[in-house]
């Protein structure tokens with residue numbers, strides 16, 4: 542089976558794959574002497590091609606892999622990056638090391654292997670270099686900034702490359718599709734704050750965790766509107782004592798599948814009831 546995993550040139554120093562072939566989007570940034578990969582896709586094979594493509598295109602080695610958050614479609618392809626420095630927020634590492642996540646992901650990994658060659662050979666690899674609020678990687682005159690915000694998950698972080706005004710948002714943004722906002726560690730307030738922070742940074746390009754790239758800070762408006770509208774729906778439902786099954790979702794991103802919808806409603810209900 543031949544697997545293709547091409548990288549799209551976003552700017553002279555950044556590339557990404559947003560086709561969904563590796564499930565979660567991934568990409569990279571070339572500084573002067575080395576590259577930084579961002580997320581590893583869900584498969585070892587696509588992770589491997591991602592790394593090869595980065596090193597071939599820019600002709601410098603990958604020195605760091607930044608993991609934006611712990612979800613399988615962003616971390617299961619880490620294996621080909623075993624020899625480079627894998628980094629994430631401290632909370633992402635903590636979530637990955639807890640026994641509940643480990644046992645849940647063992648089942649996930651077994652199920653993936655049944656999908657055939659693409660799902661084989663996964664190793665559960667936890668980042669080793671951890672940051673709390675912010676980390677800068679500097680190389681000569683170029684640098685990236687990584688911000689831990691929480692939101693989509695408690696460990697969620699995004700990467701900014703100010704030189705070309707590009708932000709890799711991880712799953713803080715799902716473009717043109719109903720977002721997954723039902724993770725047990727999802728914090729709706731932090732998610733809204735993270736989106737507002739990225740909008741304030743006024744990037745030219747935002748690369749989401751899923752879906753095509755977004756252009757300009759204004760493209761984040763409907764994402765922020767969606768979250769605020771959903772928050773209002775949930776708070777009204779709590780005030781009116783509605784049951785989860787009688788609660789709707791904003792229609793900005795269409796109707797999600799029942800599972801994703803129920804997870805979002807139940808999680809946000811619990812969050813705002815206990816707030």
Ligand SMILES: [Zn+2]
Pocket residue numbers: 610612693712721750
């Ligand atoms: Zn995710």
